Amino acid sequence: MFKGLYKDLYDHYGDLGWWPSENDDETIIGCMLTQNTSWKNVEKSIKNLKENNIKTLSDIVKLDENNLKNLIKSSGFYNVKGKYLMNVSKSIIGKYGNVNNMKNKNVDEILKFIINLNGIGNETMESIMLYALDYHIFVVDSYTLRFLKRYLNMDLKRSELRKITEDEFEDNYELKNLHGMIVEISKDYCRKKPLCNKCFLNKKCVYYSINR
């Protein structure tokens, strides 16, 4: 169902190398901070953290929470995000010791652990599972739902989309790149007000064929 779409997106965007980070801890930090803000703002926060030698969740738990909030100010909602990031870091370090120890475990155990952490919804959980921990989980965010609803003219539920993509793509790399490419086309063309006339997928898009 999505193989053809993957190829068309790949021909345009290629390998995006998602998620852009130096290590898995940084990926988790990025997943937490990117909620309701642009990636540019998250990058500023991560740069700030690095300049203060905060590169891992272990570094975060040693910080004073108010210091953490100051360092991530550029990400917005910094009081709440700082509190959640501190709690998530303490929970992960407390239970697993480090992020690496969360890999290659029973997927349901890790999934349940992450979704029960304060401040983590489905999208953040899926991003952490796929990009930081390399589990076979597709990320269904609001971009994905909007883009696929238009492109396929189908109202697929998150669970249905997860099942179809995770069955169809065996490789985690493809799940990562598919999500990355959908985010890119959603920013470039399939925006809130879509730029269909310029979109490279318009000949295959059901929304375009109905609405042009």
Ligand code: SF4
């Ligand atoms: S043609 Fe329009 S609706 Fe379809 S994917 Fe492109 S921008 Fe979105």
